[in-house]
Amino acid sequence: MDRVGITTTIPAEIIFAANKTVVDLNNLFITGLGSSGYIEEAEVDGFPRTTCGWIKGMYSACLDHGIQTVVAVTQGDCSNTHSLMEILKSKGVETAPFDYPLSRDIKMMKASLLRLANFFEINIDKAEHWREKLNIAREKLWRIDKMTWKDGVVSGFENHLLQVSASDFESDPDAFEKKLDSFIEEASLRKPIHFPVRLGMIGVPTIIEGLYEFAEQHQARFLFNETQRQFTMPNGGSNLAEQYLRYTYPYDICPRITDINEQVKLRQLDGIVHYVQSFCHMQMEDLLFRERLDMPILTIEGDTPGPIDARTKIRMESFIQMIQQQKAALV
Amino acid sequence: MSSVTRCGVDAGSREVKLAFFTGKSLVFSGSVDTVEFYTKCRNGGESLDITRLDQFKEAPPVKRIVTTGYGRNKINIIGGSAISEIMAHARGAIWQTGLTEFTLVDIGGQDTKVISVRDGAVKDFIMNDKCAAGSGRYLENIARVLSVSLEKLSTFSEDSATLSSTCAIFGESEVIGLISEGVEIEKILAGANRSVVMRLLPMIKKQKPERLVVTGGVANNEAIIKMLGIELKLEVTVPPLPQLNGAIGCCSCPE
Numbered sequence: 001m002d003r004v005g006i007t008t009t010i011p012a013e014i015i016f017a018a019n020k021t022v023v024d025l026n027n028l029f030i031t032g033l034g035s036s037g038y039i040e041e042a043e044v045d046g047f048p049r050t051t052c053g054w055i056k057g058m059y060s061a062c063l064d065h066g067i068q069t070v071v072a073v074t075q076g077d078c079s080n081t082h083s084l085m086e087i088l089k090s091k092g093v094e095t096a097p098f099d100y101p102l103s104r105d106i107k108m109m110k111a112s113l114l115r116l117a118n119f120f121e122i123n124i125d126k127a128e129h130w131r132e133k134l135n136i137a138r139e140k141l142w143r144i145d146k147m148t149w150k151d152g153v154v155s156g157f158e159n160h161l162l163q164v165s166a167s168d169f170e171s172d173p174d175a176f177e178k179k180l181d182s183f184i185e186e187a188s189l190r191k192p193i194h195f196p197v198r199l200g201m202i203g204v205p206t207i208i209e210g211l212y213e214f215a216e217q218h219q220a221r222f223l224f225n226e227t228q229r230q231f232t233m234p235n236g237g238s239n240l241a242e243q244y245l246r247y248t249y250p251y252d253i254c255p256r257i258t259d260i261n262e263q264v265k266l267r268q269l270d271g272i273v274h275y276v277q278s279f280c281h282m283q284m285e286d287l288l289f290r291e292r293l294d295m296p297i298l299t300i301e302g303d304t305p306g307p308i309d310a311r312t313k314i315r316m317e318s319f320i321q322m323i324q325q326q327k328a329a330l331v
Numbered sequence: 332m333s334s335v336t337r338c339g340v341d342a343g344s345r346e347v348k349l350a351f352f353t354g355k356s357l358v359f360s361g362s363v364d365t366v367e368f369y370t371k372c373r374n375g376g377e378s379l380d381i382t383r384l385d386q387f388k389e390a391p392p393v394k395r396i397v398t399t400g401y402g403r404n405k406i407n408i409i410g411g412s413a414i415s416e417i418m419a420h421a422r423g424a425i426w427q428t429g430l431t432e433f434t435l436v437d438i439g440g441q442d443t444k445v446i447s448v449r450d451g452a453v454k455d456f457i458m459n460d461k462c463a464a465g466s467g468r469y470l471e472n473i474a475r476v477l478s479v480s481l482e483k484l485s486t487f488s489e490d491s492a493t494l495s496s497t498c499a500i501f502g503e504s505e506v507i508g509l510i511s512e513g514v515e516i517e518k519i520l521a522g523a524n525r526s527v528v529m530r531l532l533p534m535i536k537k538q539k540p541e542r543l544v545v546t547g548g549v550a551n552n553e554a555i556i557k558m559l560g561i562e563l564k565l566e567v568t569v570p571p572l573p574q575l576n577g578a579i580g581c582c583s584c585p586e
Contacts, residue, residue: 290537301460310401311442315458318417322453325418329452 005062005070007084008077009167009231009249010098011113011240013130015071016173018120024168028065029057030207035305038064052279053207053304055080062088069094071116076100076250078281096120100250109241124240131240137173140180141166141232147184149223149267152192156201156222157212158183163228164205193221197323198268200224202260202289203275203282207302211275211316214308220320223267226260253285257292264295270323271296273316278303296323338381338393339581340411341419342368342402345440349381350578351390357583359390360575365402397581414581421446421453423580424544427570434540436531436559437576438549440467443531447538457534466527467548469502473523476503477516481552484520488554491521502526524554532562543567546576 002020005028006012012022029038035057041064042056043049062070072085072095085095096119101108117124141163148154162183169176197220205228212222230249237243248255264272274297276283286299298319300312308316336358341348347368351359363386372379381387381396396411399419424435431451437444443466446456459466474484492514494505502523509519527549535543543565549555550573560567570576 287537296455299457311458314401314416314442318415318456321415321418322456325452326454 002069003065003067003171004096005058005067005093006168007058007070007081008073009247010071010073011116011127011244012168013127013134013240014113014116014120014122014124016134017117017126017130018122020069020120021171022168023065023067023171025058025061025067025070026054026205027165027168027170029054029061030305032061032064039304050279052078052080052277053302054204054277055084057305059084059087062093063091067093069096071096071098073250074099075102080280100244102251104245104251106241106245109245113240113244128240131243134169134173135233137169137177137180138166138232140177140184142234143184144180144187145229145232145234147187149198152194153187153190155212155216156199156225158187159222160201160205160212160225160228163225163232166228166231166233195219195221196327197221197320198223198270199320200226200260200264200267200269200272201275202226202256202272203285204277204280206275206300207277207305208275208300208308208312209306210308211300211312214313214316215320218317218320219324222273224263224269226256226263229263230259253288257289260289260293264293269295270327271298271319273297273319274299276301296326335394336391337395337397337582338390339419339578339583340381340396340398340400341575341577341581342398342400343440343577344401346574347400347402348575348578349387349390350575350582351387351393352579352582353391355583357579359387360572360578361386362574395582399577399581416442416577417444417446417453417456419577419580420444420546421448421580422583423576423578424448424546424570425451426579426583427572427576428544428568430542430544430568433542433544433568434535434538436535436543436545436547438467438527438531438545438547440471440548442466443534443547445531445534445538447540455538457537459530459534470523470527470549470552472503473506473520476506477510477519479516479520484523485552485554487517487521488524488557489521490518491525492518494519494522494526521554524552525558527552527555528558528562531559535559535563540565545569546573548574550574 003023004015004020005023005025007025015022029035038057038060039053041060047056070088070093074097089095098116099112144154144162148159199220199222201222227249230247233243233247235246237246248259274286274289278301290297336351336353339350346362347365348362371383372381398411398413399416420437433448435446443459447454474481492509506519545567550569556567
């Protein structure tokens with residue numbers, strides 16, 4: 001079966017409906033044994049050092065795995081991705097354009113979906129059927145999310161890893177669904193652990209290994225992964241167009257801030273960690289989050305894959321300790 | 332309780348700073364080169380013994396040790412526990428200044444911290460991004476390239492040459508470029524100080540300061556302190572022992 005690479009969450013239903021496999025190049029890069037090597041390979045090929053690590057990793061992962069077609073998000077993703085597509089095209093990779101209409105207009109979204117469906121030569125109704133099928137797995141992910149923040153039986157890292165997989169359903173939706181069933185069954189039997197410090201993670205998924213585990217070693221658990229949760233389409237919708245308009249990530253920051261504030265309240269979070277990628281335009285959004293989220297925020301920056309470093313540890317420890325003291329003062 | 336001496340250890344990348352408290356009084360303090368600290372204190376096992384340092388032979392016997400800094404989790408000092416840098420520096424500044432409402436700027440060798448202290452507790456903090464520009468290390472490099480002491484560097488704040496404030500490494504080559512163009516050394520030194528200030532301002536402004544306390548080695552740089560006061564239109568307080576602030580904060584609370 002043909003594999004189609006994606007660089008961010010897109011309507012995977014259309015690709016599955018075309019009887020092709022979806023492969024998230026981010027996941028291919030970060031779970032690869034030599035993820036640091038992928039960055040070096042891209043730099044040897046001429047990518048600037050001052051380019052986002054995810055972009056370089058995806059480039060090498062795409063070529064290394066022989067992915068022949070990639071969906072290029074022309075609106076709703078970063079301009080680095082646009083340049084990546086140009087470079088991949090020059091290497092013989094076919095690109096299928098898709099855009100999230102910034103106006104959030106339903107007619108425009110329907111037109112975008114149709115263009116992608118036409119590219120893969122499928123009827124959009126077939127993709128709608130796939131939406132219903134994928135929603136079964138998505139509902140299981142929503143349950144796992146609740147088992148994280150409400151029941152205390154799923155760790156922050158497990159929550160991240162399973163939700164982030166909702167971009168490509170690990171390239172095999174049936175097997176992924178079974179994996180979720182087994183996970184739910186196993187996690188349900190666990191003894192709940194409620195951590196004294198409740199954290200949320202916002203921004204792009206982190207490239208740093210061990211951040212979640214480090215927090216838990218210091219009495220804090222991440223009970224909310226903003227972007228990863230969005231990959232599970234938590235706001236639903238009655239059709240593809242509605243669903244991908246309710247998905248907050250590709251549009252302006254206001255719906256994201258509304259979503260974060262709602263979840264902070266619901267999950268009773270004590271603090272937010274804003275993860276930013278070195279050289280990413282989203283670093284600028286930090287100032288808006290600090291203005292509009294009324295709670296402690298720690299900004300953590302990552303560049304290349306690797307274990308949590310001393311400077312990140314010092315920031316995380318201080319942040320958790322500050323929250324603990326603020327909470328103690330309120331008692 | 333008051334007769335028990337506590338020791339605060341701020342294990343930095345260049346120097347390890349130590350402060351000794353009996354009750355609420357600072358009774359002894361000093362610093363030691365980081366390499367010397369680890370070499371001399373090693374007692375054969377995994378833990379470190381500070382009584383092996385000659386400099387602290389006069390210090391009273393210590394019952395409790397609290398560590399902070401980059402080495403805090405790696406070093407296992409006999410009788411020691413660790414607190415975060417933010418907490419240590421905030422407590423140190425509260426003890427040294429007697430203030431409870433201020434914004435603390437600690438400028439270390441590679442990290443800069445801006446800590447908002449309200450009602451005697453840490454309300455919020457931010458630290459610099461992944462770059463040593465605007466840190467003590469940058470000023471040390473510039474002073475070395477121009478063969479001047481840090482003391483001399485700290486006297487120039489007027490008529491500054493424009494230096495990039497983005498990179499500690501490129502700063503060096505930029506300085507060499509300015510010398511080759513015949514720019515006066517005094518202007519370059521003022522430019523170096525100014526570039527540190529420009530790097531600090533956005534971090535400080537994010538915390539909406541009303542009163543500023545500056546600690547860390549760079550607090551000894553009078554030019555930077557003066558420029559900060561002018562730019563922010565604020566009173567800037569430098570406590571008596573700015574470099575020992577973290578070590579003091581480790582043990583200034585008797586609990």
